[in-house]
Amino acid sequence: MSECSCTSSQSPEFDATALEAILSSGSTVEGALVPILQASQDAYGYLPRPALEMIARSLRLPLAEVYGVATFYAQFHLEPRGKHIVRICHGTACHVRGATEITDVIVGELGVEVGSTSEDLSFTVESVACVGCCGLAPVVLIDGETHGGLSTQAARRIVSKLQREQTQ
Amino acid sequence: MIAPDTSTPRAAYEVRVCAGSACVANGSLQIAQRFEEAIARNGLAGSVRVIKTGCHGLCARGPVVVVGPDGVFYPAVDLDAADRIIVSVLGDREPVEPLLFRESPGADSIARYADVPFNARQQRIVLRNCGVIDPESLDSAFAAGDYVALSTALATMTPEQVIEMVRDSGLRGRGGAGFSTGMKWQLARAAEGDLKYLCCNADEGDPGAFMDRAVLEGDPHAVLEGMALAAYAIGASEGYVYVRAEYPLAVKRLRKAIADAEARGLLGKDIMGSGFSYSVSIREGAGAFVCGEETALIASVEGRRGMPRPRPPFPTTSGLWNRPTCINNVETLANIPWIVANGAEAYAAIGTGNSKGTKVFALTGHVHYTGLVEVPMGLTVREMVHEIGGGSSSERPIKAVQIGGPSGGCLPASLFDTHIDYDALASVGAVVGSGGLVAVDKSTCMVEFARYFLAFTQDESCGKCVPCRIGTKRMLEIVTRITEGHGQPGDIETLERLGNLVRSTSLCALGGTAANPVLTTLKYFREEYEEHISEKKCRAHACGALSTYAVIPEKCKGCGVCKKNCPVNAISSVIKEQYTIDPDTCVKCGICEAKCPFDAIIRV
Ligand SMILES: Cc1cc2nc3c(=O)[nH]c(=O)nc-3n(C[C@H](O)[C@H](O)[C@H](O)COP(=O)(O)O)c2cc1C
Ligand code: FES
Numbered sequence: 223m224s225e226c227s228c229t230s231s232q233s234p235e236f237d238a239t240a241l242e243a244i245l246s247s248g249s250t251v252e253g254a255l256v257p258i259l260q261a262s263q264d265a266y267g268y269l270p271r272p273a274l275e276m277i278a279r280s281l282r283l284p285l286a287e288v289y290g291v292a293t294f295y296a297q298f299h300l301e302p303r304g305k306h307i308v309r310i311c312h313g314t315a316c317h318v319r320g321a322t323e324i325t326d327v328i329v330g331e332l333g334v335e336v337g338s339t340s341e342d343l344s345f346t347v348e349s350v351a352c353v354g355c356c357g358l359a360p361v362v363l364i365d366g367e368t369h370g371g372l373s374t375q376a377a378r379r380i381v382s383k384l385q386r387e388q389t390q
Numbered sequence: 391m392i393a394p395d396t397s398t399p400r401a402a403y404e405v406r407v408c409a410g411s412a413c414v415a416n417g418s419l420q421i422a423q424r425f426e427e428a429i430a431r432n433g434l435a436g437s438v439r440v441i442k443t444g445c446h447g448l449c450a451r452g453p454v455v456v457v458g459p460d461g462v463f464y465p466a467v468d469l470d471a472a473d474r475i476i477v478s479v480l481g482d483r484e485p486v487e488p489l490l491f492r493e494s495p496g497a498d499s500i501a502r503y504a505d506v507p508f509n510a511r512q513q514r515i516v517l518r519n520c521g522v523i524d525p526e527s528l529d530s531a532f533a534a535g536d537y538v539a540l541s542t543a544l545a546t547m548t549p550e551q552v553i554e555m556v557r558d559s560g561l562r563g564r565g566g567a568g569f570s571t572g573m574k575w576q577l578a579r580a581a582e583g584d585l586k587y588l589c590c591n592a593d594e595g596d597p598g599a600f601m602d603r604a605v606l607e608g609d610p611h612a613v614l615e616g617m618a619l620a621a622y623a624i625g626a627s628e629g630y631v632y633v634r635a636e637y638p639l640a641v642k643r644l645r646k647a648i649a650d651a652e653a654r655g656l657l658g659k660d661i662m663g664s665g666f667s668y669s670v671s672i673r674e675g676a677g678a679f680v681c682g683e684e685t686a687l688i689a690s691v692e693g694r695r696g697m698p699r700p701r702p703p704f705p706t707t708s709g710l711w712n713r714p715t716c717i718n719n720v721e722t723l724a725n726i727p728w729i730v731a732n733g734a735e736a737y738a739a740i741g742t743g744n745s746k747g748t749k750v751f752a753l754t755g756h757v758h759y760t761g762l763v764e765v766p767m768g769l770t771v772r773e774m775v776h777e778i779g780g781g782s783s784s785e786r787p788i789k790a791v792q793i794g795g796p797s798g799g800c801l802p803a804s805l806f807d808t809h810i811d812y813d814a815l816a817s818v819g820a821v822v823g824s825g826g827l828v829a830v831d832k833s834t835c836m837v838e839f840a841r842y843f844l845a846f847t848q849d850e851s852c853g854k855c856v857p858c859r860i861g862t863k864r865m866l867e868i869v870t871r872i873t874e875g876h877g878q879p880g881d882i883e884t885l886e887r888l889g890n891l892v893r894s895t896s897l898c899a900l901g902g903t904a905a906n907p908v909l910t911t912l913k914y915f916r917e918e919y920e921e922h923i924s925e926k927k928c929r930a931h932a933c934g935a936l937s938t939y940a941v942i943p944e945k946c947k948g949c950g951v952c953k954k955n956c957p958v959n960a961i962s963s964v965i966k967e968q969y970t971i972d973p974d975t976c977v978k979c980g981i982c983e984a985k986c987p988f989d990a991i992i993r994v
Contacts, residue, residue, distance in 0.1 A: 252711065255693035256676055294695040294852075296677030297635050314598030314795065314828050315754035317842050326984035351679070351846060352597035353636050355412045356754040357449020357761045366638075368415035374989060 236272040240265040245280045255281060255291055259298055268299040304339045304346035306384055308332070308364050313352030315359040324360050324377045325349070331381045344388050403438045405479060408454040408521065410445030410607055411600075411639055412761075418442075418453035421472045428476040438479060441530070444608015446521035448508050449761040451491070456503050456521070458483060463503035465491050493780070508759045511778055513740065515748045516601075516724045517764045520608030525643050528650040531611040537656055539730035540615050543622065544664040547730075552623040553579060556726065558734035560746030565591055565682070565719030566797065566824050567899070568812050574716060577706040578624040581714035588626035588668070589691075589710070589717045590617055592633040592640070593675050593682035596795030597846060599826035601750040602720035604762050606633070606640035609724070610647035614670065616723030618657060619730060621668040624716050628669055632687050635675045644672060679850035683898050684709075684717045686852070697852045698898035719824075721750055741767035745811035745822075755791075755828040758783045765810075772806040775829045786831040790915070794823025796843045797903030799910030800836060819910045821903070835932035836915035837922050841869040843907035847900060858901030861892035865908060873933045877923035886912060934980045937993035941969050945990035952982035952991060 244261045248254050255277070262273050269292055278285040292298045308328060312321050329335060332345050339346040355361050358370025362377065369380055407413075407422040425440045446454045451465035455475065462485045464475055471489050478486050490499035491506055500506050514520075524530040531537070543552055557572025578586065590613060594602040605613060617629055633641050648670055651657040659667045673691050680686045681696035688710050690696035709715025725747060729737045738746050745767040751774070754760045758780030765774070771791055775781065782788050792800045793810070799820035801808060808814050812822055830839065848862040865888050868881050889905030889912075896902045912919060921927045928936040941952070946969055953961040953969060960975035961982060971982070971991075983991045 253673075253691050253693035256690065257673070260674060260676065291693070291695055294678065294697075295675075298676060312597070314596075314792065314826060314842070315752075315760070317597075318755050318828060318830050318834055318839070323984065326980065330981070330984050350636060351595070352599065353411075354594075354600035354603040355415055355449070356598055356600055356752055357412045357452070358415060359754060359760070361415075368411070370412065370415050374984075375987070378987065 236270055238272070238276060241273055241276055245277070255283065255288065256295070259288075259292055263298060268302050271300075301339070302343060304334075304343050306344060306365055306388065307346045307348065308362065308381070308384070309348045309350045309353075310336070311351075311353050311355075311359070311361040311363070312349045313356060313359070313361075315352075315356035316361055319359040320374070321360045323374050324362065324372055327374045327377045328362070328381050331378060332385065345384075403458055403479065403483070405438065405440045405458075405475075406443050406446075406456040406521065407440060408444075408446045408452060408456075409442035409525075410449070410452075410520075410604060412445070412449035413452035413454055414639070416452045416466075417468075420469065421453050421455065421467055424469055424472045425476060425479075428473075428480065432480055434480060441524045442526075443522060444520040444525050445517075445604040445762055446503070447512075447517070447762040447764075448506070448759060450759050454521075460501070461503045462501050463491050463506060464489050507780065508761070508763070508778055511769060511773060512764055513748050513766050514764050515728045515737075515740075516605060516612075516721050516750050517608070517762070518728065519612060520604060520762075523609065525608050525610055526646055528611065528647070528654065531609070535731070536609070536611040536727070537615050539727040540618050540622075540656070541662055543619055543730050544662055544666060549579065549623045549625060552619060552730065555734045556623070556729060559729045559737035560734075560741070560744075561722065561725055561729065561737065562745070562812065563719055564721035564725075564749065564824065566794075566821070568822065571718065571722055574706060574718075575620065575623050577704070578626075578714055578716040581707050583714045585628065585713050586624060586626040587710045587713060587715040588617055588621040588624060588629040589687070589715060590629065590631040590720060590723055591682060591684065591687060591717050592631055592637075592720045593679075593687065594634050594637075594720070594824065595679035595682045595850075596797075596824050596826050598754055598828055599752045599795055599824050601752055601762065601825050603634075603637050603640050605720050605724050605750075606637070607643055610640075610644045611651065612724045612727055613644075613720055614647055614651055614657060616718075616726035617670060618661065618668050619726045620716065620718060620723060622666055624714075626716065627667055628671075630671055630673045630691055630710075632673050632675060632681070632691060635677050641672060641674060648672070678852070679846075680852045680898070680900050683900060685898070687717065688715065695852075697854045698900070700897060721825075742809065742811045742814075744813055749810070749822060749825060751810075751825045751827045753779050753827050753829070756783050756786075756788060756831040756833075757781065757829045767811045768809045768814075770807050770809055771801060774810065774827060775806065779829060782829075782831050784831055784833070786833060788829045789832050790830050790834070790836065790839075792828045792830070792839070792843075792907070793826070794821040794906075795826040796847045797821060797899065797906055798823045798826070799906045800839065800914060801910070802914040805914070819906070819913060821906070833930055833932065835873070835928050835930035836911045836918045837869065837928075838873050838930075838932050840907045840911040841866070841873055844869055844904065847904040851900065851904070855895075855897035855901060857892045857895040858897065858904065861888055861896075862901065862904050864888060865892070865905065869908060872919060872922045873928075873935070875922070875926045875933070875935045877919075879923065881923060882912060882916070882919055931993040934993070935978050937978065938973050939971050939976060939978065939980070939983060939991055940994050941971060942990050942992060943968065945988050947988050947990070949987065951985050951987060955981050955985045957981065 278288040455464040561571045562568040686696040686698040705715040750764045853859045
């Protein structure tokens with residue numbers, strides 16, 4: 223197999239420093255690809271193409287395989303994500319306690335569909351299947367913080383608060 | 391080496407603040423801090439101690455605080471309540487009567503946590519230390535007896551004896567399939583190979599289930615001790631814990647527990663001087679339900695797309711990097727130290743015929759007391775829902791339970807006397823599964839509920855085999871169109887045929903069980919499907935397209951938001967305040983319902 227000749231990983235806007243550190247510390251472990259992708263996403267917020275290319279080269283894997291793994295798992299994102307991440311739980315407990323209505327409210331207030339990011343990169347809205355706080359259903363995670371026992375009113379309140387903070 | 395560290399004197403009086411995920415979300419860490427500050431201010435750090443524990447179980451009434459040797463229980467503690475509890479703790483230690491648990495306002499108070507009806511039928515083996523110990527402290531785990539079983543086994547038992555004991559206990563895997571743990575270990579022990587793996591499956595992907603999370607967060611050393619015992623039994627020297635990505639707190643506590651255990655020689659090389667070595671690493675999942683399936687889990691740990699492969703060969707013969715690999719569930723492993731410490735007979739004495747021991751359930755849905763419960767196998771569904779769960783949380787009666795998550799089934803109220811064990815549940819089409827138990831009242835539409843589960847499994851189908859990838863897709867399309875009012879005669883029969891086909895021909899149990907929610911609701915709630923199809927009616931008013939929308943005049947404040955947002959101008963105001971929806975123009979999009987700031991628009 224011949225070496226891939228594309229050069230986009232040298233693109234000016236991609237700062238490879240963080241990724242180099244990740245690769246140098248973890249690429250010798252067996253089955254390293256998934257942990258490396260996780261660490262890269264933590265560092266960059268998503269997985270830019272130049273990062274995938276560098277990982278492929280460093281692990282001596284075809285880019286297609288790296289891409290295949292990155293797109294298989296729901297956790298990995300190939301597009302930039304919003305500054306604030308709103309994750310609405312659609313686990314069973316939350317579903318029967320009104321997650322759908324909560325979703326309608328949040329999508330309506332933020333004007334961002336589930337699974338997408340607002341154009342100004344302020345908000346990403348996602349649905350997740352159970353965050354393990356089912357006793358508090360329905361649950362929404364905002365930037366990792368759990369908000370439980372939500373009514374539609376309470377959901378409206380917390381997202382408008384988030385919006386206010388964002389515009390300030 | 392196993393003795394508790396006595397350099398910090400044990401405090402006389404203990405205040406346990408729940409630091410499980412649900413209580414943390416409700417602010418329990420601030421409560422704990424409030425206690426700690428008050429204790430420090432009063433110079434009582436030596437005689438009163440705050441312990442941040444794992445889940446107590448009663449998440450619905452969090453933050454949970456349990457005080458003193460009698461276990462006086464304070465539910466839903468806020469900062470004001472915390473201040474009043476402090477006064478008691480630092481003073482006469484009498485329970486603060488107005489803050490105690492009551493089943494309903496005005497009812498008699500119940501002081502001890504153990505006496506709350508939610509706990510009355512429970513028996514804690516897996517959760518023995520959850521809510522008792524500080525999961526971030528190895529000394530706290532020692533004091534509760536963790537690692538005693540391991541040290542006994544390493545000193546006095548052969549691996550074969552450990553296997554025999556676990557086999558005789560009757561323990562079956564708690565990850566879903568219910569395979570005999572002792573038998574699995576026997577196969578792994580017999581497999582050829584100089585390097586074997588013992589892995590812990592902590593992927594817990596079932597939506598609506600949090601048993602494994604609670605154990606990992608509340609008593610991580612019990613899981614590690616179980617892993618070390620299992621590794622000793624089968625002859626494994628390495629292992630992974632595969633933890634779900636959404637469980638950051640569990641990962642953090644597990645990581646600390648592993649480091650602490652290694653530092654004390656309880657894991658790693660030459661454990662407790664016995665010559666037996668076993669090391670554990672953590673692998674975080676990356677958000678794929680199918681990775682809970684053991685062959686997919688292996689693919690994922692190896693760094694590939696997490697897709698299952700046909701078995702045989704079973705992982706016990708050829709698993710991780712083609713070496714013999716035994717994979718056990720968190721709860722299965724947390725049972726092991728108890729069995730080794732108390733003997734096979736003690737465990738086998740609990741439970742029913744082929745279902746021994748206890749099972750942890752995540753009891754959720756429309757019941758009063760949602761939370762984590764551990765009960766002997768064989769309780770009835772009714773006992774779970776009404777005695778432990780306290781019955782319906784609304785004025786509407788509970789009409790069904792769903793047991794076992796997306797691979798499980800729905801049972802109607804007429805079958806609530808069914809015993810919760812492997813055989814009894816299988817005979818009515820449900821499964822024990824991993825332990826999600828969701829009770830729903832009349833506001834849940836069973837067709838929509840089945841659609842929900844199917845949508846989950848269809849979304850998580852890895853796409854490798856045709857029946858699962860395409861079969862569940864077609865089924866989902868049909869169920870969805872039924873909920874949208876476009877069901878056709880013959881749909882029910884097609885669903886049944888497809889469901890049975892997907893069940894019998896899929897590669898792994900994801901497809902093999904995906905149809906269960908649909909098939910069981912078709913069996914027990916067929917009339918709801920028929921109503922949707924022939925009368926275009928949803929008796930639960932849950933299917934938006936089959937409901938009409940109306941304004942509740944008492945709640946309507948006349949703000950006009952609904953009218954402004956209605957895409958088809960179906961909303962008019964006759965006199966300035968009186969908004970009405972014209973049912974003939976309305977397209978049932980539900981926007982007005984979502985937009986109304988006063989929840990004044992309902993489905994009828
Ligand atoms: C789609 C699918 C998801 C599964 N998810 C889990 C899981 O999250 N946790 C688990 O322990 N077992 C899960 N299992 C079962 C495992 O394949 C395996 O049977 C189990 O981990 C074995 O452990 P046990 O014998 O201790 O139960 C899943 C199986 C399937 C088919
Ligand atoms: S179902 Fe939402 S937290 Fe579990």
